Amino acid sequence: MIRRLAVLPHPPLLVPELVGGAVDETEPLRAACLAAARELVDSSPHWVVIAGDPSGRRTIGPDISGTFRGYGVDVPVALSAVESTSxxxxxxPALVAGWLxxxxxAMTVRxxxxxxDLPPAECFALxxxxxxxxxxxxxxxxxxxHRHGDASVGRPDDRAGPFDEGVRAALAAADPEALRGLDPALAAELGADGRAAWQVLAGLAEATGPWRCTRSELLVPYGVGYHSAVWETGA
Incomplete structure (x- = not known):
């Protein structure tokens, strides 16, 4: 039985060694993510992680390790606390899951x-x-x-604010139907790569609820919307 779940972002800037002199500037996001991750450990040391990646549908771990070398610094991570294969x-997403x-x-991560780009109905079914x-x-x-204001990675788009506010409200209300209703075309235009994972969450939550949100926050450093939330079972 799933007792607790967390929703977090997975940018490389969570890892202090990767941000150089911006450690203090990125600390609020890092602190929010680690607080939520520690709440997960309180429920179980064994995690299942759901995330989107262009490689498509597959399962990784937990007997796998890797490194952030491709992001500038050789920071090793592992999906298990025991011996693993590199x-x-x-x-x-797997690297960040291992770092968290x-x-x-935690002990293991799958x-x-x-x-x-997985269609909403297929996300919900999964x-x-x-x-x-x-x-x-x-x-x-x-x-x-990633299109919030002049600091954004992509070209600024006035729709980014309302879109991420809608996601924030859905997470704060522990509302799977609101997540299920996210528009995949709009999410793609805005660079919101979490859409598919959030709609997989919607299907999972619908099958296991009711849920309540105990922690929810939206931070927008560098023009990117980063959501953190913790849900627990119960009305």
Whole structure:
């Protein structure tokens, strides 16, 4: 039975060694993510992670390790606290999941990847399938729009604010129907790569609820929407 789940982003800037002199500037986001990850450990040391990646649908771990070398610094991470096999091509969501596992003190992580363009109905169905075998703690990784204001990675888009506010409200209300209703075309235009993972969450939550949100926050450093939330079972 799933007792607690967390929704977090997976940018490389969470890792202090990768941000150079911006450690203090990125600390609020890092602190929010680690606080949520530690709450997951309180439910279970074994996590199932749901995230989007262009490699498409596959399962990774937990007997795998990797490194952030491709992001500028050789910071090793592992999906398990025991001996693992190295994979130098480990995708970013798995690397961040491994880093969060180590920082929060979890034992194992199994990563379930989906393609970021997976249609909503297929995301929802997959969430229902994963619900039956997810275990006690689930971590959903994904980012919001990267088009917030002049500091954005992409060209600024006035729709980014309302889109991420809608996601924030859905997470704060623990509302799977609102997540299910996210527009995949709009999410793609805004660079919100978390859409598919959030809609897998919607299917999982619908199959296992009711849920309540105990922590929810939206931060927008560098023009990117980063959501953090913790849900617990119960009305």
């Amino acid at each position: 994979d130098l091509a480990l995708p970013l 596992r180590g920082a929060a003190g 990563v379930e990847l989906v393609h970021p 969430g229902g399938e994963l619900a039956a075998r997810a275990g006690a703690a689930v971590l959903v990784l994904g980012t919001g729009s």
